[in-house]
Amino acid sequence: MKILIVSDTHRKDDNLKKVIEKTSPLDMLIHLGDAEGSETKIAGWIGEDCDLEMVLGNNDFFSNLDREKELKIGEYRVLLTHGHYYNVSLGVERLEQEARDRRLDIVMYGHTHRPFYEVRGGVTILNPGSLSYPRQDGRKPSFMIMELDDQGKAHFTLNFLEPQYN
Structure with a gap:
């Protein structure tokens, strides 16, 4: 199973389209918020056999997306959230505690526009960063x-798009 995880595209969708083309075929696309109205477009860019899971970001003002979602991916219990309700800009401690309280295996979040990947006491916490407005070095x-x-074991890779110069 192959899953693309993105966040914070902020309606600047060219990079997302490129990544979908580059990584297809996909079994699932997870968008962790701040699509800002591109939800329907994104659904049209993935294949019929690709599941789409999206959550509400702090800039998704007119969206009916869920604030967060719990789902099962293989044997893993996963939480999808944008992260702003857990103050992730200050650290992932509240998110980690939430995962422990709910007995989750993986927590995926966005909001900070910075990639993050850490396993803390058996809980995988990750942020794919931003395809539109990256803030890391x-x-x-x-x-x-x-x-x-x-064997059903999860493997994660962080990927970067090289800038395109015209």
């Missing part, structure tokens, strides 16, 4: 791929 647009191997 080097400011390269980023995304993550989650793959489940034949």
